[in-house]
Amino acid sequence: MQYMMRFTVIKAADPNTIQGAIITSGDISKSTKELESKVASLKESIAMDKKMLADLAKQTPQPENFKQKVTELTDKIVKQRNELNQAKLELTNIKYMINE
Numbered sequence: 001m002q003y004m005m006r007f008t009v010i011k012a013a014d015p016n017t018i019q020g021a022i023i024t025s026g027d028i029s030k031s032t033k034e035l036e037s038k039v040a041s042l043k044e045s046i047a048m049d050k051k052m053l054a055d056l057a058k059q060t061p062q063p064e065n066f067k068q069k070v071t072e073l074t075d076k077i078v079k080q081r082n083e084l085n086q087a088k089l090e091l092t093n094i095k096y097m098i099n100e
Contacts, residue, residue, distance in 0.1 A: 028094060035091040042084040049077050 012018050053073045056066070063069065 028098060032091065032094055035087050035094070038087045039084060039091065042080050042087065046077055046080050046084065049073055049080070053077070 010018055053070065056063075056069055056073070059066075
């Protein structure tokens with residue numbers, strides 16, 4: 001069995017706030033799979049919401065609650081994009097950590 005040890009010096013105003021964790025290759029693999037699944041799911045959801053928004057925009061006459069629906073869908077898409085970007089960032093960080 002082979003172990004790779006890495007260390008760094010961490011400084012903090014309050015040393016009691018510093019926490020560490022041992023991460024195994026199994027943990028990394030599990031996190032990677034979960035994040036890849038989350039990225040795929042968010043991409044699919046965003047695509048569906050964009051289609052719903054486009055369909056809503058094409059409706060004639062526009063429904064009474066058109067503005068509300070547009071606002072809800074755009075807010076949802078923005079939230080999902082933020083989640084997608086965060087998940088991609090976490091995935092990139094994990095991959096960087098592996099290749100470091």
